[in-house]
Amino acid sequence: MSADPLGLALDPVSLILHASLPVKATVAVLAFASTLVWTLAVVKLTQLLRLRHRQRVLEEGALGSTGADDLVQTLRRNRDAPGSNVLSAVLAVPTAGIERLHAVADRAIVAERLRATAFTSPLGTVAASAPFIGLFGTVYGIMDAFLRIGVAKSASLPTVAPAIGEALITTALGIFVAIPAVVFFNAIDRLAADLIATVEASALEWTALIAEHPRTAALPAILPTVSLAPARARSTMPLQSA
Numbered sequence: 001m002s003a004d005p006l007g008l009a010l011d012p013v014s015l016i017l018h019a020s021l022p023v024k025a026t027v028a029v030l031a032f033a034s035t036l037v038w039t040l041a042v043v044k045l046t047q048l049l050r051l052r053h054r055q056r057v058l059e060e061g062a063l064g065s066t067g068a069d070d071l072v073q074t075l076r077r078n079r080d081a082p083g084s085n086v087l088s089a090v091l092a093v094p095t096a097g098i099e100r101l102h103a104v105a106d107r108a109i110v111a112e113r114l115r116a117t118a119f120t121s122p123l124g125t126v127a128a129s130a131p132f133i134g135l136f137g138t139v140y141g142i143m144d145a146f147l148r149i150g151v152a153k154s155a156s157l158p159t160v161a162p163a164i165g166e167a168l169i170t171t172a173l174g175i176f177v178a179i180p181a182v183v184f185f186n187a188i189d190r191l192a193a194d195l196i197a198t199v200e201a202s203a204l205e206w207t208a209l210i211a212e213h214p215r216t217a218a219l220p221a222i223l224p225t226v227s228l229a230p231a232r233a234r235s236t237m238p239l240q241s242a
Contacts, residue, residue, distance in 0.1 A: 020144060023166045026137035027173060033126045033133075034177045040119055041184035048116065048191040054081035055195060059202055062087075067213030071206060082112045083199045087206055101207040109200055116192040120185065127181035134174015141167025 058081035061074040068091060075087055089108040090101055145164050 137170025
């Protein structure tokens with residue numbers, strides 16, 4: 001640690017290490033938020049890019065289909081794409097009209113939308129709250145500066161510089177955490193929206209094809225099973241007999 005107060009004020013690491021406990025707690029919260037943002041961003045971007053590729057492969061395989069039986073064969077080869085769950089749900093419906101098939105497809109698309117946007121809300125929360133968390137440290141640092149002035153009965157730079165430096169550091173950290181969170185949230189939200197829009201467009205084509213040419217063969221058991229109940233509405237409690 002430099003004996004020169006000005007040197008201390010210009011050293012962010014020293015300012016944090018010698019800061020008061022509330023400021024250190026603020027920095028720790030912001031550090032955790034930053035780690036969370038980058039971890040979620042990497043995981044979600046990797047997931048969405050992988051799903052987009054698998055969806056593209058599924059659509060290319062379904063281009064030449066002439067009926068539901070061809071779609072079943074395409075589904076066998078592409079079971080990991082988001083659209084495969086929608087297509088499986090539609091194929092599992094007994095012979096029905098186009099409106100019924102659209103309803104089933106829409107229900108399955110809701111589940112895929114929930115999966116695509118899962119764990120993105122923390123990014124929005126961090127983006128909105130990080131500047132205010134940094135502002136808390138700023139306010140505390142300014143209060144500390146005034147208290148030092150009162151105790152020392154002097155407003156000289158060596159007296160107030162450490163406290164003001166703490167305030168500026170927390171403000172900068174809050175902005176540093178919030179900006180990537182906003183960028184990643186918008187990017188992930190856009191990727192998820194584009195992916196679901198692609199699935200919706202494909203589902204319209206598939207339902208029309210299945211309505212015109214229903215499947216004649218039994219649906220293979222190896223195809224993915226889709227639960228059309230909303231994930232958040234499912235109950236894990238066993239039913240009790242009266």
